[in-house]
Amino acid sequence: MKQADATSLLACVSQSYEKAPAGLEITTAFRKLGGWDSLAAVLLVARLHAEFGVTVSAGELAECDTVQDLLAMTLKKTGVQA
Amino acid sequence: MEARAEGIRWAGMAAAVPRHTEILDPEVFRRFSSATGILRRRLCPPDLYFSDLALAAAERLLADLDWKKREIGVLVVLTQSPDLAYPATACILQHRLGLSTSCAALDINLGCSGFPYGLFVAGRLLGEKKGSKGVLLIGDAAGKPNPASPQPPLFGDAAAAVAFERQEGSSPLFFSLHTDGSGWDLIMERRPGGKPGFEQSVFSSAVDGQGLVHVNTQHRMLGEDVFNFSARTVPGAVREALVQRGWSADSVDAFVFHQASRLINENIRKSLGLDPVKTPCTLEDFGNTSSATIPLTMVDQLGPLLRERHLRLLLCGFGVGLSWGTLTCDVGPMVCPALVEV
Numbered sequence: 326m327k328q329a330d331a332t333s334l335l336a337c338v339s340q341s342y343e344k345a346p347a348g349l350e351i352t353t354a355f356r357k358l359g360g361w362d363s364l365a366a367v368l369l370v371a372r373l374h375a376e377f378g379v380t381v382s383a384g385e386l387a388e389c390d391t392v393q394d395l396l397a398m399t400l401k402k403t404g405v406q407a
Numbered sequence: 408m409e410a411r412a413e414g415i416r417w418a419g420m421a422a423a424v425p426r427h428t429e430i431l432d433p434e435v436f437r438r439f440s441s442a443t444g445i446l447r448r449r450l451c452p453p454d455l456y457f458s459d460l461a462l463a464a465a466e467r468l469l470a471d472l473d474w475k476k477r478e479i480g481v482l483v484v485l486t487q488s489p490d491l492a493y494p495a496t497a498c499i500l501q502h503r504l505g506l507s508t509s510c511a512a513l514d515i516n517l518g519c520s521g522f523p524y525g526l527f528v529a530g531r532l533l534g535e536k537k538g539s540k541g542v543l544l545i546g547d548a549a550g551k552p553n554p555a556s557p558q559p560p561l562f563g564d565a566a567a568a569v570a571f572e573r574q575e576g577s578s579p580l581f582f583s584l585h586t587d588g589s590g591w592d593l594i595m596e597r598r599p600g601g602k603p604g605f606e607q608s609v610f611s612s613a614v615d616g617q618g619l620v621h622v623n624t625q626h627r628m629l630g631e632d633v634f635n636f637s638a639r640t641v642p643g644a645v646r647e648a649l650v651q652r653g654w655s656a657d658s659v660d661a662f663v664f665h666q667a668s669r670l671i672n673e674n675i676r677k678s679l680g681l682d683p684v685k686t687p688c689t690l691e692d693f694g695n696t697s698s699a700t701i702p703l704t705m706v707d708q709l710g711p712l713l714r715e716r717h718l719r720l721l722l723c724g725f726g727v728g729l730s731w732g733t734l735t736c737d738v739g740p741m742v743c744p745a746l747v748e749v
Contacts, residue, residue, distance in 0.1 A: 343438050363630060364438065364439065364442060364630070366630065366631050367442070367630035367631050367634055367670065368442060368670070370630075370631040370634055370635065371634055371670050371674065374634070374635075374638055374674070375674065380635050380638070380639065381631070381635075382631065382632055382635060383629050383630075383631040383632045386631060
């Protein structure tokens with residue numbers, strides 16, 4: 326399993342949309358961008374599991390406003406200091 | 408719960424699907440099809456129901472087996488698409504099939520985990536006398552269009568029939584059945600008058616051209632947590648089943664999983680390190696057919712092999728409940744007609 330970082334998390338989030346959104350950054354409220362839907366959420370959770378070995382519940386994902394929040398949670402789950 | 412069922416011969420199986428095929432528009436559903444693996448699905452027209460598919464599968468199977476209807480002592484119907492709230496669809500199908508009134512008939516309300524559960528219960532009900540016969544009818548019409556509640560095209564319609572009889576010396580069937588009701592609300596559909604309440608605020612209804620009422624049944628599926636559940640439980644359940652039998656994965660001819668979605672099923676396959684050749688799949692042509700996915704996949708993908716020779720199989724259903732189960736068996740050759748279209 327690889328280590329999560331800003332670049333890899335941004336890629337995970339970006340690839341979950343129908344079309345990669347313009348202007349997606351670490352501080353972006355990714356669920357508020359146009360094109361985010363329930364399928365995107367499932368794809369993201371599956372990607373996080375496959376790439377970093379972490380399990381993120383629907384409730385936990387809903388608590389992440391930004392990609393930064395998601396990165397912090399992913400690192401915490403893998404026992405790494407953010 | 409682990410159990411070993413002795414003296415039950417798996418005599419045959421059949422599956423039935425509606426003739427009508429919906430092809431998913433690749434322009435509209437490219438991303439959906441990529442995630443789920445679904446390109447087409449079979450859907451019941453307005454006047455066709457799960458019970459009709461089940462009847463067709465049963466009639467074909469019993470004819471090919473040349474079994475007398477009056478000899479069937481057990482009829483278990485496992486579905487979440489019953490004809491009515493009550494009576495049980497099994498009672499209606501006992502009548503429609505022309506079975507004896509000495510036949511025990513009942514419904515089981517389970518979905519994706521249903522096949523191992525259904526076969527276990529049906530086998531347990533089987534009479535002790537040599538030659539006692541039973542039938543399991545299983546499946547759903549969960550994809551049938553509802554004008555009041557359009558759903559993503561994940562589900563398809565199908566039913567299957569399994570015929571079994573008491574025969575000492577038959578290769579035992581091993582079951583492992585599980586439940587985690589803490590996940591009851593991850594996949595659910597409400598019922599007017601039920602719990603939790605059927606909310607006016609999200610209720611909608613439509614009346615079709617024939618004057619029939621359709622309602623929004625407030626179906627819900629939390630995809631993220633369903634994925635997590637499958638990733639968390641299924642590989643472990645499969646490994647436990649192999650240990651239970653003392654089997655190596657290499658010795659198994661096929662692992663037939665509930666066909667949930669490509670995302671879920673590929674994750675399971677990779678977690679277990681299984682060759683795709685050993686994990687037959689019917690998502691592309693039929694979608695997720697609920698409790699029918701396992702028998703439908705067996706008939707559609709393994710039918711010729713099942714007719715000709717012995718197969719060592721590990722079957723695993725998982726989903727709504729949350730509920731999951733495995734069945735390991737050495738079966739075949741058996742009667743297994745080609746897919747029935749209704």
